Amino acid sequence: MSAPTTKKPTVTEREARQVAEAAREQDWRKPSFAKELFLGRFRLDLIHPHPLPADEDVQRGEEFLARLREFCETKIDSALIEREARIPDEVIAGLKELGALGMKIDTKYGGLGLTQVYYNRALSLVGSANPAVGALLSAHQSIGVPQPLKIFGTQQQKDTFLPRCARTDISAFLLTEPDVGSDPARLATTAVPDGDDYVLDGVKLWTTNGVVADLLVVMARVPRTEDHKGGITAFVVEADSPGVTVENRNAFMGLRGIENGVTRFHQVRVPAANRIGAEGAGLKIALTTLNTGRLSLPAMCVGAGKWCLKIAREWSAVREQWGKPVALHEAVGSKISFIAATTFALEAVVDLSSQMADENRNDIRIEAALAKLYGSEMACLMADELVQIRGGRGFETAESLKARGERAVPAEQLLRDLRINRIFEGSTEIMHLLIAREAVDAHLSVAGDLIDPDKSLQDKARAGANAGVFYARWLPKLVAGPGQLPTSYGDFKHGVDLAPHLRYVERHARKLARSTFYAMSRWQGRMETKQGFLGRVVDIGAELFAMSAACVRAELLRRQGDHGREAYLLADAFCRQARIRVDELFNRLWSNTDDLDRKVVKGVLGGSFAWLERGIVDPSGDGPWIADATPGPSQRENVRRPFG
Numbered sequence: 012m013s014a015p016t017t018k019k020p021t022v023t024e025r026e027a028r029q030v031a032e033a034a035r036e037q038d039w040r041k042p043s044f045a046k047e048l049f050l051g052r053f054r055l056d057l058i059h060p061h062p063l064p065a066d067e068d069v070q071r072g073e074e075f076l077a078r079l080r081e082f083c084e085t086k087i088d089s090a091l092i093e094r095e096a097r098i099p100d101e102v103i104a105g106l107k108e109l110g111a112l113g114m115k116i117d118t119k120y121g122g123l124g125l126t127q128v129y130y131n132r133a134l135s136l137v138g139s140a141n142p143a144v145g146a147l148l149s150a151h152q153s154i155g156v157p158q159p160l161k162i163f164g165t166q167q168q169k170d171t172f173l174p175r176c177a178r179t180d181i182s183a184f185l186l187t188e189p190d191v192g193s194d195p196a197r198l199a200t201t202a203v204p205d206g207d208d209y210v211l212d213g214v215k216l217w218t219t220n221g222v223v224a225d226l227l228v229v230m231a232r233v234p235r236t237e238d239h240k241g242g243i244t245a246f247v248v249e250a251d252s253p254g255v256t257v258e259n260r261n262a263f264m265g266l267r268g269i270e271n272g273v274t275r276f277h278q279v280r281v282p283a284a285n286r287i288g289a290e291g292a293g294l295k296i297a298l299t300t301l302n303t304g305r306l307s308l309p310a311m312c313v314g315a316g317k318w319c320l321k322i323a324r325e326w327s328a329v330r331e332q333w334g335k336p337v338a339l340h341e342a343v344g345s346k347i348s349f350i351a352a353t354t355f356a357l358e359a360v361v362d363l364s365s366q367m368a369d370e371n372r373n374d375i376r377i378e379a380a381l382a383k384l385y386g387s388e389m390a391c392l393m394a395d396e397l398v399q400i401r402g403g404r405g406f407e408t409a410e411s412l413k414a415r416g417e418r419a420v421p422a423e424q425l426l427r428d429l430r431i432n433r434i435f436e437g438s439t440e441i442m443h444l445l446i447a448r449e450a451v452d453a454h455l456s457v458a459g460d461l462i463d464p465d466k467s468l469q470d471k472a473r474a475g476a477n478a479g480v481f482y483a484r485w486l487p488k489l490v491a492g493p494g495q496l497p498t499s500y501g502d503f504k505h506g507v508d509l510a511p512h513l514r515y516v517e518r519h520a521r522k523l524a525r526s527t528f529y530a531m532s533r534w535q536g537r538m539e540t541k542q543g544f545l546g547r548v549v550d551i552g553a554e555l556f557a558m559s560a561a562c563v564r565a566e567l568l569r570r571q572g573d574h575g576r577e578a579y580l581l582a583d584a585f586c587r588q589a590r591i592r593v594d595e596l597f598n599r600l601w602s603n604t605d606d607l608d609r610k611v612v613k614g615v616l617g618g619s620f621a622w623l624e625r626g627i628v629d630p631s632g633d634g635p636w637i638a639d640a641t642p643g644p645s646q647r648e649n650v651r652r653p654f655g
Contacts, residue, residue: 036299036376039452044367044559045377049450049552051489051524053517055500057373058559061567062366064128072129075114079133082109083140090409092141092268093424102144103181103223103654111137113177115152116161120173127303127365131310138311139318142428143268145311147181150219153304154436155182156226156247159296163245163288172226172247181654183220183250185274186230186297188213189640193441195230195243195294199640200276202231202246204239209246209286211254211279214640217435222260222270223653224250229276230293242291246281250653254279256645260652265427270652275645301436303368305379308432309361309386315429316354316390319397322420323347326401337400346396352585353389355578356557359564360385377449378556384442385553387432394426443546450552451538454531457481464536482528489525494518505569507579509562512586516555519593523551526600543605551596554589561585 039046044057064072086105092098106112114130116122125133130152138145152158157176160168176182191197200213211231221227227248235241248255259273288296327338327347337343364378398405401422404412409419433439458481460466460474493499494517503509527548531538538545565582569575614620 036295036302039374041372041374043374043377045381045552045556046374046449046452048516048520048555048559049377049523049527049548050453050485051521053492053494053513053520053559055513055559055563058363058367059563059566060570061363061563062370063567064126064366064369068126068129068369071123072125072132075110075123075125076129076132076136078109079111079136082106083137087137087140087144089141089421090419092143093421094410096262096267098141098144098147098268098270100654103147106144106148107178110178111148112151112179112181113157114148116157116173116177120169121177122157122173123177127306127368128362131306131313131361131365134307134310135314135317139314141268142311142315142425143266145314146266146269147220147223149307149311150184151176151182153307154184154228154297154300155220155224156180156228157182158300158304159228159245159287160247162299163292163296167284168247168287176226180225181220181223182226182228183218183224184228184297185215185218185221187215187217189216189273189638193438198230198232198243199642200229200231201642202233202244202281204233204236204283205280207283208280209233209283211246211248211276211281212642213276214258214642215274215276216640217261217271218257218274219269219271219435221250221274222257222272222651224270225653226250227255227274228287229281230297231276233290240290243293244290245287245293245296247285247287248276248279248281250651252279252281255651256647256649257651258645258647258649260650263431265424265430272650277642277644302376302379305383305436306361306365306368308436309357309382309390310365312386312390312429312432313354313358313361315425316350316357316393318425319393320347320350320354322422323350323397323400326420343400346400348584349588350393350396352581352588353393355564355581356561356585356589357386357389359560359582360557363560363563377446380437380442380446380449381549381553381556383436384439384446384549385557387429388439390429391426391433394422394429398422398426440542440546443549444542446549446552447545450549451527451531453481454528458531461535486528489521489528492517492521494521503562503566505579506576507583509565509579509582509586512558512583512590513562515586515590516558519551519597520555522597523548523555526597530600541605543603543608544600547596547600551593554593554596558586558589 042054042057044054047054047057082105087102110123111133113122114125114133116124118124134145134149137148156172160172186195188199191199200211200215202209202211211229213231215221215229227250229246229248230243231246233239233241233244254277256275256277257272258275261271261273263269263271324347327343328336330337332340338347360382364375364382367373367375367378401420404417404420405422408423409421413419437445458474458478460470461478494514499517500510500513503513530541530544534541561582565575565578568578
């Protein structure tokens with residue numbers, strides 16, 4: 012067996028992109044509402060009438076939610092978790108007893124077999140009780156061992172590990188390294204074949220659940236040899252294996268109860284039978300897992316929005332200013348309206364995406380990514396507005412409020428807890444690029460060779476001919492559509508008229524497609540560097556998707572007789588607010604400071620503005636910006652703390 016390498020892989024930008032591209036799911040075998048939206052085709056038929064779960068799924072889900080609610084209300088002390096920065100063992104034991112570790116695991120393996128819809132509703136409920144508990148359950152089931160094994164595992168792996176994950180064992184997902192984040196081409200952790208085993212060496216950072224986990228999904232690079240294809244590969248690793256050391260339990264501005272650490276692997280032997288999928292399939296497994304796994308985060312954002320609305324309503328009715336409740340002052344009232352309308356729309360997005368995932372009739376990779384992006388951004392805005400509505404009390408901790416005799420409302424804690432959602436499971440910036448790549452897939456499929464410098468003139472000529480045929484058919488369809496007919500979508504008019512909003516979505520989907528085509532024609536191969544433009548394109552798509560989901564949900568609730576009138580009002584308010592944001596984003600596609608910003612950044616990095624930093628004291632401590640992650644035996648105490 013060869014010794015572990017101590018040199019990080021060196022890759023060019025192009026090589027890194029090729030690794031990411033190879034991990035993408037290349038084909039679109041099922042329809043996608045969001046993909047069609049970015050192509051200028053408003054396929055309302057793909058989401059309306061709103062799909063519904065089966066009666067037996069509803070009954071099973073509601074029964075579990077009732078038990079879970081009682082547990083959250085009586086057993087989870089969020090203030091204690093925040094104060095001690097730890098989830099008590101008895102809470103974890105209670106969740107295991109409830110079966111909460113196996114919400115998404117099939118009943119034949121001892122799980123509850125909940126649908127995606129009810130799994131997400133459970134996370135929304137738990138996350139409202141305490142976000143750290145929600146994060147533990149989500150990391151375990153959405154990206155930990157159960158989900159990749161469900162999709163890619165062998166029957167033996169499922170029989171071995173899923174019963175453990177359903178009832179007793181907590182799992183974690185380990186991809187990130189101290190110097191490797193969203194650029195996995197530089198992954199340094201190695202898995203060297205040795206007989207019937209692989210030997211793992213490397214360091215993993217920000218391992219959510221890693222401090223308490225029993226089972227780990229580890230991404231490591233297998234060297235390429237004559238006998239091994241090699242590449243980034245996924246493994247199930249027993250957390251108590253010799254050579255596995257949790258070197259640090261990380262602490263953060265929020266989610267103080269989260270069990271997140273640094274994990275070192277030194278000569279850790281993993282049976283080849285624990286490899287998930289083929290060698291080199293690790294990134295594809297990770298991305299496929301996240302297609303539905305990403306929905307767990309916006310589900311908890313829905314819970315946060317509902318709590319923000321509850322506190323805003325109760326507080327603003329009691330607090331008086333200048334002779335009337337602060338809610339009746341327009342400056343505050345507009346914030347409450349934003350929270351209410353946005354919570355309604357975000358729940359619509361998550362429920363719709365989840366039900367489509369359960370039915371498996373649509374490809375929801377873009378919808379799930381949009382839900383994650385939109386949910387994480389909007390939840391932070393809602394929490395920030397709640398802090399503003401609460402004023403000084405919003406900035407004050409719940410413990411301090413309680414100490415002086417007022418209701419212990421943890422508004423500032425929610426703001427801290429939610430902030431990480433814009434970073435983990437794909438930062439907002441990475442989500443923009445990921446979604447943009449999927450959104451322009453049809454263009455790259457027919458015209459990508461035209462802008463590929465490595466393609467021959469013959470390849471470019473062939474691509475040019477194919478592109479000519481595609482655009483000759485596609486572009487004329489972007490000129491006119493149902494959105495220009497005043498009678499379109501008339502079945503969405505019931506007291507409040509939502510039809511104009513759907514016509515707006517249809518028109519602006521075509522406008523977005525035209526704008527994307529124009530940008531590709533203008534920038535061609537440089538398009539991928541225009542990250543500001545691509546981010547705005549994606550944000551427009553997210554707003555249009557949310558508007559569509561809100562209208563469809565309002566009509567569903569009306570047909571079911573479940574607060575239909577109020578739902579229509581909320582959908583109308585949300586769409587009007589979203590249209591203002593969309594109009595501004597369209598304006599910023601072409602009127603922005605992107606070019607000037609690049610000049611400023613070059614000046615900053617070159618030291619031209621160092622004089623601007625004078626007159627301060629930097630309280631940062633000493634040490635390297637990135638910790639050393641050289642493979643080798645651990646020199647630190649193992650702080651792994653499995654729940655008893």
